[in-house]
Amino acid sequence: MPETAAEANLRRQLEQTLAAEPSSPLHHYNLGVFLWDRAEAEQEGDGEEARKLRAEASEHFLAAAKLNPNDGVPFRFLGHHYARGGDNQRAVKCYHRAVTLNPDDSEAGDTLCGLLDVEGKESLELAVCKEAAGKSPRAFWAFRRLGYLQVHQRKWSEGIQSLQHGIRGYPTCADLWEALGLAYHRLGMFTAAVKSYGRAIELDSSRVFALIESGNIQLMLGYYRKGVEQFRSALEMAPCNHSAYFGLASALLAWARNCVTTGAFGWAASLLKEASEASRICTSLTGNLSCVWKLHGDVQLTLARCFPWVDGKIKRVMDAQMFKNSVQEWRNTCLLAANGAKLSYQRALHLTPWEANVHNDMAICLDLICSMDDKNRFNPNVWELPEKMSLGALMLEPVNKDFWVTLGSMSSYLALKQHSFIRALHLDMSFSEAWACLGKIYRQSGDKQLAKQAFDRARSIDPSLALPWAGMSAENYHQSGSSPVNESFESCLRAVQILPLPEFQIGLGTIAARSSNLLSPQVLMAVRQAVQRAPHYPESHNLNGLISEVRLDFRSAITFYLQARFALGMMYNSMSDNRQAFADVSVNLARALCKAGLASDAARECEELRCQGLLSVDGLQIYALALWKIGQSKEALSVSGSLAENLSGIKVESATAAWGFICTLTYGISGKDSAAAMIQKLPDQLNYNSQLKFIISALDALHPTKRLQLPQLNMPPKRTAYEVMSEVHSNIALGKAIGVGFDKPLRVDGSLSYLKKVLHMYPDCSLVRNQLGSLLLWSGDWMASHKAIRVTSLSHGHTSSMGLRSPHHIQACAMVSCYATCCTYTKFSFATCEHQYLSGPDAIHHLQRWVHCEPWNQDARYLLVLAIFQKAHEEKYPKHTCVILKKLIMQVLSNISNPHEKEAMQYQVFLLLLLSSEVCLQSLDYENCITEAKEALKLTPSSRVDTFFANLQLCRAYVVHGDLLNSRNEYMKCLRNHTNTEIGWVMLKQLESACSLEGFSDEIDIKLHECVKRNGSDSSKWTSLFNLACAQCFLWGGNFESAEKALAQACSQVDPDSCILFLNGATCMEIARRFVAPQFISRAASSLRKAQQKSHASLPLVSLLLAQAEGSLGSKTKWERNLRLEWFSWPPELRPAEVYFQMHLLSRQSSAAVSQQNQLVETIQSPELWLLRAIHLNPSCPRYWKALLQQIYV
Amino acid sequence: MKLAGLKSVDGAHEESIWAAAWAPAADHRPTAVLLTGALDETVRAWLPDDLAALGSPTRGHALGVVSLAAHPAGSLAAAVSLDSFIRVFDVDTGASVATLEAPPSEIWGVQFHPKGNALAAAGGGSGSVKLWDTEKWKAITSLAVPRPEGARPDKTGSGKFVLSVAWSPDGRLLACGSMDGTIAVYDAVRMKFLHHLEGHHMPVRSMVFSPVDPHVLFTACDDCHVHIYDAREKGLVGAMSGHASWVLSIDASPDGLAVATGSSDRTVRLWDLNMRTSVQTMSNHSDQVWAVAFRPPGGAGVRAGRLASASDDKSVSLYDYS
Structure with missing residues (x-):
C-alpha cells in the first residue's frame, strides 16, 4: 500500500523530532515502530519495499536498544526482524533479552518459545518459562506454556497448577481447559476432569478430544446415557474417528448390560444393535486392533444372551407350527449373534494369541452356542471345544481364578468341575463365585449338607451374587411348612432381582404359585421376562397363563396355556415323558376357557383328556362345570358323581373344596332340595373349612324350611376363624330376611334384630356393620338415615366394599335421604329436624370426597347429583348451581350407556331426567322441562318404575306454563296411575287447586290412606301433611276458614310438626285480623306456644306472632318475653x-x-x-x- | 438421597387438598410457585421457600378441584374440578384465561405438553384422552383408548375409565392410565395408538415419565405398587412395593434418580431408582396424601431440590430433596 499523505506527514514529523534530539531512544523507537507498521502494511509482506522499510526500522530499534538497554520492546522488534530474516539464533537472543527485561511480554515470550520448540530445545524452553513465571505472576503466557510442557512431560500435578494459573490470564482458551481436563483425568479426579472438558467443549464445540475423553469418563462413572451423547457429538465432528466409535460401542454395551440387569431386554437389544453397528464400523476403520474385535464379539455375545422373543407378531389364533416357527426364528437370531461373536473372538485371537482373556471369552461363547444348538450330542470321549478353549486360557495364565471357574462351568465331568472350583478356591479362599458353583454341583449330586454350607459361605462373602440366593431358595422350597416357603420366595426374588435369568424367574413363578404370591408385580415381571428369554420352556408359558388368570385376564391366559402346550410338543423327550405335564397344562387351559365363558371348548378339552385317562380331580370339577354351563346337566351330574367317588384317597383340603363344588353344582342343577340332601349325606369326618361353611350357610339361607343345621355354628366362636363366622352370620341374616318364600316382601325386621345380636358379638366387624346399615336404609324407617350413619364405621381413605353396600354408599344414601340435610344453611331456611347428625355443606363435601376416591363409581356421582339438587332446591335454584346440575346430570346419563340392563339403573335414569326437568322448570325453560319429563315417561313402560311422578312433573310444568287443558289431563293420569309413595299424593293434592279441579279431594285422600296402609307407615304424619296440603290449597284460594279447619285437623294428629303448628297459628291470627274474630286469637296463641316449645332451634316469627297474640289477649309480660325471644331466634346478620x-x-x-x-x-x-x-x-x-x-x- | 422436612402449613385450605403442581420460574417471576387445589373450590399459590401464601385463594370452581397442571412457560396453569370444567388461569393474577370442557365426558388428570403447545386431559368415562391447543384453546382431537380384544369388562360397563395422563419429556409419547389398570401409550406426534402396558389390575391414578429417559414411565396404582415401564418397547422393567394402601400420586425428581409417592396410608415415600427400594418414609401427614410434586429446575439461583406434598388433612408440606 503506498504511503498516504497523513502518513507521510507523520513520518516527516517523526524524522524531525529525531533529528532535533538524536540521542533519545524514544524517538528512535517511535520511528522504528512507524516504519515497521508501514512494512507490515505493504501489500507484499516480503517485497523489496517492505524489506527496505524493515531494515530501516531495525536500525532505529538497534539504536533505541543501544541508547536504553533496559527497555525490552525494541529487542522484541529486533527479534521479529531477525526471525523474519531467518536468523533464528539472533532472534532468540533478542527475544530472550526482551523477556528477561519484561517477563509479562507475552508476544516475545510466545514467539521465543515457538522458536525454541521448533528447534527442539525443550529444556531451554522450560527454563525460559520457569524464569518468567518466577519473576512475574502476571506472565500468563509463561504459565500456559509451562502447563502444556508439564502435561507433555506427564507431570500432572505441577501441570494442573500452571494451567490453573494460565487460565486466569486466558479464561476463554479452550486448549488450556482441555489440557487441564487431561491432567485431572490422568490424576483420577474424574468430576473435575469432566467439568474442565465440559468448559472446553462449551468454548469450542468442535473439541473432539475433549468430547471423547469426557465420554470415557462418563462411561467409567456409570453415566452411560451422557457418555453416548458425547461420543455421538464427537462423531458428528469427526465422522471417521475410530476411538469415538469404540467409545460409542462400549458405552452402548455398558448401557445395554445395565438394561439387562433390570430385565428391559427389548431396550437392551435395540441398544446392542446400535453398538454392533458402531463396533463394526470401528473394525472397518482399524481392522488390526485385537481389542476392537473383542468389543465386537462382546456386543454380539450380549445380544445373543438378551435378545427377547416377542409374541406381539403372533395373532390370537395360533397353531403349533406358527409357534414353532416363531421360536425357531428367535433361536436363529440368537445363534446368529453368537456365531458372529465367535468369529470376532477368533479374529481377536488371531491378532493377539497371547491374550488369555480372549481364550476365555471364546470358551464362554462356544459354550453358549453348544447349549443353544440341540443337534450337539454329548460325546464323552472327545474334549469339548469350550473346555479346550478354557484350558488354553489356563495354560497362558494358570494362576487366574476366574479361568478355573470358567473351566469348571464348561466341563461336563463332575470330578473335573470339582477340581477346578477347588483350584480356584486355593487361589482365593474368599472367592464367592467358586463357592456358589461348588454348592451347585454338590446340590446336583445330592449332597445337601455340603451344598448348603457352600451356598452359605458364598452368600456371606458376597450377598450381591444371585446364584447362592437361588440355591438357598431351592433348599428351602423342598422343606415342609409355610415359613420355609416364604423364605424360599424371598431368596428367589432376591436372586431374580440381582440377575434376571429365566431359570431363576421360572423358579420364582413356581414358588409364587405355591405360596399364593402370584398377584405380586415382581412375579409378573419375572415370568413375563422368562417368556421373553425362554420361549422354548413350557413352564414359562404355563406360569404366564397362571398369572394372567389370577389377574382375571382369561383370554390371555388361554393363549399362554396354548403356547405352553405347543412348547411341550416341541420338546425332544418322548411324548410319554411329558404326559403328566401335558395333562396339567390342559386342565389349566380348560379352567381358563371355562372362566372366559367358552364352556363348550373347555368341555371338549376335558373330553379329550378323559379319553386319554388323564383327568384328575381338578379336571373332573372343571369338566362337570363346563358340562353344566353348556346345558348338559345330566352329564354334569354323572361327572360330579364320579368325582365324589374319587374323593376318598386325596388330601383333606382339596377334598373339602371338591365337596363344596359338588354341593353348589347340585344346587345349581337340581335345586335346593337335592343340594340339602347332598349336604346331609356329607361324610362326618369332613373338616369344615371356610368355603364349605359359607356354601352351606348360603344354601341354608335360601332354603325355606331351614333343615340344614350347620354342625359347627354352635361351637364357641374362638375355635373358628373370625372372618368366616361373620360371613356365615351375614348369610343367616339374609336368610332371615328372605323368610319363607321369595315372592313375599323382604322381612327386614327379623334380619335386623339378628344382625344386632351378631354386632354385639363381633363389634368391630365391618361386614356386619355394613349389612346392618344397608338393611336399616331399606327398612324405610323415618329415622333410618340417622341410624344407618351411626351404625356404619367409616374410616377415612381406603375402605373395603364388603357387604351389600360399601360404607361410603350407606353414608351417602343416608345423607341424601334425610329431609333435613340442607337445613343448616341459615341463610336460606331454618332447621326443623330434631336429629341433625349431618350438616349440609359437609354432606356435599363428603360426597365429593367419595367421588374423588372412586371416580368410576356412578352411584357416587348419582348421589352427588341428588345432594346438589337438594342444595339447589334449598337455595331457590341459583343460576350457577343449575348449570352445574345440568352438566352433571348429562355426564351421569351419558355414562349409563344401557339403561335397560338393570332396573335400578332405569330408576336412576328416570329420576335424573325428572331432576333435569325440574331444573329447567326452575330456570323457566318450559319446553325443555316438558321434553325431559316426557323422556322420563317414555322410559318407564317396560319396568316397574312409577310413571306417577313423571305425570306429576308434566302437570306442574303445564300449570306453570298456563296450559290448563294439558295439566288437567296429566292430573287425571296421575289419579289413574297409582303410586306407592305417599308424598306423591300429597303433592298431587297441592296441584288440585292449580288445575281448578276441586272435588276429587276424597279420591286422593282415600288413595293416600290405602298407600299408607300398604306401606305400614306412620298414618298420623301423612294425615297431617295431607291436611297441610289441603290448607295450602285453601289459602291460595283465599278460603281462610277451610284452611284453618284443615290445619286444625293436621295439628290434632299425634306429634304434629312445629311448622304446621306455626302455620295454624299464623292462619288463626290472619283470620282474627281479617274477620275481626277475637276467639281465634286464643287458638292462635295455643298453637304458637306449642310450636315454640316443639321447635328444636327457635323458629323465627313464631315468637313474634305469639307476642302479638299474647299482647292482644292482654298479657304484657308475655308479650315482652316473647319479643325478646324473637330477637334471639334470628341469626344476627338476617334480622x-x-x-x-x-x-x-x-x-x-x-x-x-x-x-x-x-x-x-x-x-x-x-x-x-x-x-x-x-x-x-x-x-x-x-x-x-x-x-x-x-x-x-x- | 434424602428428604428433610422444611415447612408444613396446617389448614392451608379450608377442606381436603387434592392437587398440587409447580409453576416453573418465568421471565417476569424469578422463582417457581407452588399451586394447590382443594375441595373448598379454590386454588392457592405459595412461595417456594417458606410456603408463604401468594395472594388470596382464587375461586371460579363450582366443586372440588381434582387436578392441576402448570404450563412449562410458567405463566399459565390449568385446574380441573369435579364439575369437569378445565379452567386455564394466569398463575400470578389468578384471572381465568379460558374455560374448556368436552361434554358429556368428565375430566380427571390434565398435563401440558413439555413444549407447552397442547393440553391433554383424561376423559374419565368417555374412555378417551382429549387434547386442546394452547394458543386458541381449541379442541384438537380426542384419542380413544381401544379395548384389548376380549378384555374383562369394567365395573362401569362403559369401556375404559381414564384417570391419568402423562407426556414423555421429548413430547413423543403420551400415556394414559385407566381404572382397570391398563395403560395406553400413544405416538404423540402422529396421534396413533401404539400399545397397552399391562401389570396393574387396579386404577392407575398418577403417572410420570422420567425426566432424563423418555422411555421410562413410572405409575402409581391402587394395588399399592409402583411400576416402572419401558413405554416404548412395551415392557415392565421394575416394580416397587412398600405402601400399605393405594398409591395416589407420583412424581420423578428432576435429576431422574428418585421418585416420590403419596399414598392412602398417609405417608410420602422416596424411592431410589437404582436400588429399586424405598429409602425414606415421611409420615407427617395425618390423612391420605393426594399429591406430591418436585419443583422443576430453573429459576434464579435455585439449585436445591424441593418436594411438596398435599393431603386430605388440609395441610401442605415442603421438603428439601438432596
Whole structure:
C-alpha cells in the first residue's frame, strides 16, 4: 500500500523530532515502530519495499536498544526482524533479552518459545518459562506454556497448577481447559476432569478430544446415557474417528448390560444393535486392533444372551407350527449373534494369541452356542471345544481364578468341575463365585449338607451374587411348612432381582404359585421376562397363563396355556415323558376357557383328556362345570358323581373344596332340595373349612324350611376363624330376611334384630356393620338415615366394599335421604329436624370426597347429583348451581350407556331426567322441562318404575306454563296411575287447586290412606301433611276458614310438626285480623306456644306472632318475653327491620317502666336508635316513619 | 438421597387438598410457585421457600378441584374440578384465561405438553384422552383408548375409565392410565395408538415419565405398587412395593434418580431408582396424601431440590430433596 499523505506527514514529523534530539531512544523507537507498521502494511509482506522499510526500522530499534538497554520492546522488534530474516539464533537472543527485561511480554515470550520448540530445545524452553513465571505472576503466557510442557512431560500435578494459573490470564482458551481436563483425568479426579472438558467443549464445540475423553469418563462413572451423547457429538465432528466409535460401542454395551440387569431386554437389544453397528464400523476403520474385535464379539455375545422373543407378531389364533416357527426364528437370531461373536473372538485371537482373556471369552461363547444348538450330542470321549478353549486360557495364565471357574462351568465331568472350583478356591479362599458353583454341583449330586454350607459361605462373602440366593431358595422350597416357603420366595426374588435369568424367574413363578404370591408385580415381571428369554420352556408359558388368570385376564391366559402346550410338543423327550405335564397344562387351559365363558371348548378339552385317562380331580370339577354351563346337566351330574367317588384317597383340603363344588353344582342343577340332601349325606369326618361353611350357610339361607343345621355354628366362636363366622352370620341374616318364600316382601325386621345380636358379638366387624346399615336404609324407617350413619364405621381413605353396600354408599344414601340435610344453611331456611347428625355443606363435601376416591363409581356421582339438587332446591335454584346440575346430570346419563340392563339403573335414569326437568322448570325453560319429563315417561313402560311422578312433573310444568287443558289431563293420569309413595299424593293434592279441579279431594285422600296402609307407615304424619296440603290449597284460594279447619285437623294428629303448628297459628291470627274474630286469637296463641316449645332451634316469627297474640289477649309480660325471644331466634346478620321496630316498641315500654334492669336486650340502646336502625334497614315502610314522627313530636 | 422436612402449613385450605403442581420460574417471576387445589373450590399459590401464601385463594370452581397442571412457560396453569370444567388461569393474577370442557365426558388428570403447545386431559368415562391447543384453546382431537380384544369388562360397563395422563419429556409419547389398570401409550406426534402396558389390575391414578429417559414411565396404582415401564418397547422393567394402601400420586425428581409417592396410608415415600427400594418414609401427614410434586429446575439461583406434598388433612408440606 503506498504511503498516504497523513502518513507521510507523520513520518516527516517523526524524522524531525529525531533529528532535533538524536540521542533519545524514544524517538528512535517511535520511528522504528512507524516504519515497521508501514512494512507490515505493504501489500507484499516480503517485497523489496517492505524489506527496505524493515531494515530501516531495525536500525532505529538497534539504536533505541543501544541508547536504553533496559527497555525490552525494541529487542522484541529486533527479534521479529531477525526471525523474519531467518536468523533464528539472533532472534532468540533478542527475544530472550526482551523477556528477561519484561517477563509479562507475552508476544516475545510466545514467539521465543515457538522458536525454541521448533528447534527442539525443550529444556531451554522450560527454563525460559520457569524464569518468567518466577519473576512475574502476571506472565500468563509463561504459565500456559509451562502447563502444556508439564502435561507433555506427564507431570500432572505441577501441570494442573500452571494451567490453573494460565487460565486466569486466558479464561476463554479452550486448549488450556482441555489440557487441564487431561491432567485431572490422568490424576483420577474424574468430576473435575469432566467439568474442565465440559468448559472446553462449551468454548469450542468442535473439541473432539475433549468430547471423547469426557465420554470415557462418563462411561467409567456409570453415566452411560451422557457418555453416548458425547461420543455421538464427537462423531458428528469427526465422522471417521475410530476411538469415538469404540467409545460409542462400549458405552452402548455398558448401557445395554445395565438394561439387562433390570430385565428391559427389548431396550437392551435395540441398544446392542446400535453398538454392533458402531463396533463394526470401528473394525472397518482399524481392522488390526485385537481389542476392537473383542468389543465386537462382546456386543454380539450380549445380544445373543438378551435378545427377547416377542409374541406381539403372533395373532390370537395360533397353531403349533406358527409357534414353532416363531421360536425357531428367535433361536436363529440368537445363534446368529453368537456365531458372529465367535468369529470376532477368533479374529481377536488371531491378532493377539497371547491374550488369555480372549481364550476365555471364546470358551464362554462356544459354550453358549453348544447349549443353544440341540443337534450337539454329548460325546464323552472327545474334549469339548469350550473346555479346550478354557484350558488354553489356563495354560497362558494358570494362576487366574476366574479361568478355573470358567473351566469348571464348561466341563461336563463332575470330578473335573470339582477340581477346578477347588483350584480356584486355593487361589482365593474368599472367592464367592467358586463357592456358589461348588454348592451347585454338590446340590446336583445330592449332597445337601455340603451344598448348603457352600451356598452359605458364598452368600456371606458376597450377598450381591444371585446364584447362592437361588440355591438357598431351592433348599428351602423342598422343606415342609409355610415359613420355609416364604423364605424360599424371598431368596428367589432376591436372586431374580440381582440377575434376571429365566431359570431363576421360572423358579420364582413356581414358588409364587405355591405360596399364593402370584398377584405380586415382581412375579409378573419375572415370568413375563422368562417368556421373553425362554420361549422354548413350557413352564414359562404355563406360569404366564397362571398369572394372567389370577389377574382375571382369561383370554390371555388361554393363549399362554396354548403356547405352553405347543412348547411341550416341541420338546425332544418322548411324548410319554411329558404326559403328566401335558395333562396339567390342559386342565389349566380348560379352567381358563371355562372362566372366559367358552364352556363348550373347555368341555371338549376335558373330553379329550378323559379319553386319554388323564383327568384328575381338578379336571373332573372343571369338566362337570363346563358340562353344566353348556346345558348338559345330566352329564354334569354323572361327572360330579364320579368325582365324589374319587374323593376318598386325596388330601383333606382339596377334598373339602371338591365337596363344596359338588354341593353348589347340585344346587345349581337340581335345586335346593337335592343340594340339602347332598349336604346331609356329607361324610362326618369332613373338616369344615371356610368355603364349605359359607356354601352351606348360603344354601341354608335360601332354603325355606331351614333343615340344614350347620354342625359347627354352635361351637364357641374362638375355635373358628373370625372372618368366616361373620360371613356365615351375614348369610343367616339374609336368610332371615328372605323368610319363607321369595315372592313375599323382604322381612327386614327379623334380619335386623339378628344382625344386632351378631354386632354385639363381633363389634368391630365391618361386614356386619355394613349389612346392618344397608338393611336399616331399606327398612324405610323415618329415622333410618340417622341410624344407618351411626351404625356404619367409616374410616377415612381406603375402605373395603364388603357387604351389600360399601360404607361410603350407606353414608351417602343416608345423607341424601334425610329431609333435613340442607337445613343448616341459615341463610336460606331454618332447621326443623330434631336429629341433625349431618350438616349440609359437609354432606356435599363428603360426597365429593367419595367421588374423588372412586371416580368410576356412578352411584357416587348419582348421589352427588341428588345432594346438589337438594342444595339447589334449598337455595331457590341459583343460576350457577343449575348449570352445574345440568352438566352433571348429562355426564351421569351419558355414562349409563344401557339403561335397560338393570332396573335400578332405569330408576336412576328416570329420576335424573325428572331432576333435569325440574331444573329447567326452575330456570323457566318450559319446553325443555316438558321434553325431559316426557323422556322420563317414555322410559318407564317396560319396568316397574312409577310413571306417577313423571305425570306429576308434566302437570306442574303445564300449570306453570298456563296450559290448563294439558295439566288437567296429566292430573287425571296421575289419579289413574297409582303410586306407592305417599308424598306423591300429597303433592298431587297441592296441584288440585292449580288445575281448578276441586272435588276429587276424597279420591286422593282415600288413595293416600290405602298407600299408607300398604306401606305400614306412620298414618298420623301423612294425615297431617295431607291436611297441610289441603290448607295450602285453601289459602291460595283465599278460603281462610277451610284452611284453618284443615290445619286444625293436621295439628290434632299425634306429634304434629312445629311448622304446621306455626302455620295454624299464623292462619288463626290472619283470620282474627281479617274477620275481626277475637276467639281465634286464643287458638292462635295455643298453637304458637306449642310450636315454640316443639321447635328444636327457635323458629323465627313464631315468637313474634305469639307476642302479638299474647299482647292482644292482654298479657304484657308475655308479650315482652316473647319479643325478646324473637330477637334471639334470628341469626344476627338476617334480622329484618320489623324485629328492630318491635324492639323499639319494647324498649319504649320498658324504658318507661323498669329502667333499672339494664341487662335486658331492648335496653342496650335507646328507642330512637332502635327505630333508626329499623328505618335504615327498610326505609320504604311508612309505619316506621310515622313512629319516628311521633317520637319527635312527643 | 434424602428428604428433610422444611415447612408444613396446617389448614392451608379450608377442606381436603387434592392437587398440587409447580409453576416453573418465568421471565417476569424469578422463582417457581407452588399451586394447590382443594375441595373448598379454590386454588392457592405459595412461595417456594417458606410456603408463604401468594395472594388470596382464587375461586371460579363450582366443586372440588381434582387436578392441576402448570404450563412449562410458567405463566399459565390449568385446574380441573369435579364439575369437569378445565379452567386455564394466569398463575400470578389468578384471572381465568379460558374455560374448556368436552361434554358429556368428565375430566380427571390434565398435563401440558413439555413444549407447552397442547393440553391433554383424561376423559374419565368417555374412555378417551382429549387434547386442546394452547394458543386458541381449541379442541384438537380426542384419542380413544381401544379395548384389548376380549378384555374383562369394567365395573362401569362403559369401556375404559381414564384417570391419568402423562407426556414423555421429548413430547413423543403420551400415556394414559385407566381404572382397570391398563395403560395406553400413544405416538404423540402422529396421534396413533401404539400399545397397552399391562401389570396393574387396579386404577392407575398418577403417572410420570422420567425426566432424563423418555422411555421410562413410572405409575402409581391402587394395588399399592409402583411400576416402572419401558413405554416404548412395551415392557415392565421394575416394580416397587412398600405402601400399605393405594398409591395416589407420583412424581420423578428432576435429576431422574428418585421418585416420590403419596399414598392412602398417609405417608410420602422416596424411592431410589437404582436400588429399586424405598429409602425414606415421611409420615407427617395425618390423612391420605393426594399429591406430591418436585419443583422443576430453573429459576434464579435455585439449585436445591424441593418436594411438596398435599393431603386430605388440609395441610401442605415442603421438603428439601438432596
